[in-house]
Amino acid sequence: LALAISVPMTLPVSxxxxxxxxxxxxxxxxxxxxxxxxxxxxxxxxxxxSQFNHNLCRRRNNENRFELPQLMYNKLPFAATLQQLLGTKLSDITKHRSKPGTPLILKLVFxxxxxxxxxxxxxxxxIQQERDDDDDVELKNDEDDDGDTAMKQQQQQKKQNGLPSDFADDIDAAQAxxxxxIFRKMEVSLYALCKLLRTPSEFVACLKLLRRIVLNLVSHPLPSPSSPASPASATGTDKDKDVRRYxxxxxxxxxxRANLFxxxxxxxxxxxxxxxxxxxxxxxxxxPEHENVVIFQALIVKIDNCAPPKEAVPVVEKQVKIYELRDVQQFKVKEAQIIATQNVQKNNSSDAALSAQHRKAMQNAYKRNHPTQLMGKEMREKKYGVKQKEYKFTVIRVEFPSHKVxxxxxxxxxxI
Structure with a gap:
């Protein structure tokens, strides 16, 4: 982002x-x-x-949203809005310091x-135009002996904190x-959509597309109608067409259609x-008349706050058993016998076959650790690795003080 900032390099003499x-x-x-x-x-x-060549006043995030610099003094924010930054002077901080000779340290966050x-x-x-208008009103009231005291107090309050007491009165009530x-409708529709997305794969595929569509609207805004247009842009430039395709x-x-519509x-x-x-x-x-960046960004935030559904846990027959503690050893012996019988039935191969399997496993282990082909970690593990055993159930035993299990x-x- 290249923006020209016409600020003199030298500080004002004071x-x-x-x-x-x-x-x-x-x-x-x-x-x-x-x-x-x-x-x-x-x-x-x-x-x-300008002096340190560090972007402080024109930062933006990946969604093209402006990141406002906010100043903190003694871990407390005192300039957190654009109006406060434009209306607060450094003397408002220095006049309250107990040690004027020490450096003033301000922490900057975005x-x-x-x-x-x-x-x-x-x-x-x-904001500057509103401040100029307010200054004119203040001068007029000072010349008038019967000036409104409430107006003066309001102007003084605005100078102190950068926000007038009626800062929200100019908002169109119908538009708000x-x-x-629209926000309530978005929440209802988004909740209904998440209920239909029953698997994590469906959730990711759908909301990823939806977020990309809205993010493209924010990242590629329409050109301002008030900006001067060149003769070439009168008929529509390639850049305008590229913006409108989103x-x-x-x-x-x-x-x-498959993942969203x-x-x-x-x-x-x-x-x-x-x-x-x-x-x-x-x-x-x-x-163009339906463009509203505030609504677009609000929908992006709401999509990011959605949680994917959890996969359904397969149903396992519990097979609940209650027995005495002294019977645990008997159960273990029986289980060991059953497992040994199953292993004998599975491994009827000869000693030569077993040694061949062992040799093959060693070769795969060497190839996995010393690859000769260009491949990713997942493919290498899939080709040469040993697949871990997947357990279908877990047995939990609880021992009580009464020696019951x-x-x-x-x-x-x-x-749990």
Whole structure:
């Protein structure tokens, strides 16, 4: 990801500076002896990023989600949102220090957000614009002797913590309610889908395809309509076509039909996130007006939280027995006789055949440890290794203080 950051390399001149150390999660420390305390935390991180050539402000994970830098002081987070990073100055920390002469150590961690890295600049500009508007309102109220005191207190609170008291009032209630309804429908459909996936192989095959479909929507977002388009892009570039192909699913695809589309809840999940059938019922398409990255990422999280079903444990006849402790030796003698009889019946071969089997086993062991052919570990074990014995049942005996013994048979995979 190549993004230009227009930040000057030199720190602003200020009479108040501090020795700052930013400690990363891997233990590495980024250190500067003179950092101006009247600058915001976001600008300081951007300068550290430029100076040390270390990505701090434009990180993203494998799902193209922006990883927000969060600063911690004395193991306590104090700047955990983008608004707080843009609105908090370093002086807000230094003025409360008991030892001003010592270096200031801040720990930096990253947390994935619900938006992608391409939206960072837009959100920063929006936050800065809101702050400029709030400053204008504050100046106007200062000139007015009868200004609203509550408004001043609200502005002061926003400056302190970066979040106004009514920070959620601008959310569209209808849109929020619609998103919440979609979340509930996704949970219901995903629960119904998991109930239909009875084996681990079916579970992995189905949810892996479903997750890949949704992850492609997040990793390959549609181009922003507000971005300037070149004459070549007016008719649709190859990149735009490549992005749009992830928003069309062929219902006749054999792999998708066998592992995904044959489950009705899977189709309901795709319709919840915006897919709809075409007129000829041959494919599912996602229209641009139904794009919602928040819903896509929420579905990915819900899929990752699903647990595969456990394989059914075969039923074993328990054959419960209760006997005295002194009879255990008699049972062991009888069992030894039965096992010896079975071994005699199985091994009727001559001594020459036994030596040939032993010689073959030694050769296989040597070839397994000294391979002459290029092959993987699994294939080598399969070709030269000795297959381990599979036990069909396990005998458990419980001895009681009354010298009674309880015996029963269970499958080896049966839970305790």
């Amino acid at each position: 009479s108040d500076t501090v020795h700052l150390i930013i400690e990363l999660s891997d233990g590495k420390q980024l250190e500067h002896e003179r950092v101006a305390t009247d600058d915001t935390l976001w600008n300081i991180l951007c300068r550290f990023e 947390k994935a957000q619900a938006f992608n890295v391409n939206e960072v600049e837009t959100r920063i500009q929006k 309610q619609n998103t919440e309804v 928003r069309k699913l062929n219902l006749q695809n054999e792999k998708l 044959r489950y009705e809840p899977a189709l309901q999940l795709l319709q919840c996130i915006g897919f709809q059938r075409t007129n000829d019922e041959a494919s599912l398409i996602l229209l 309880l015996e029963a048979k269970f499958h080896p995979n049966a839970p």
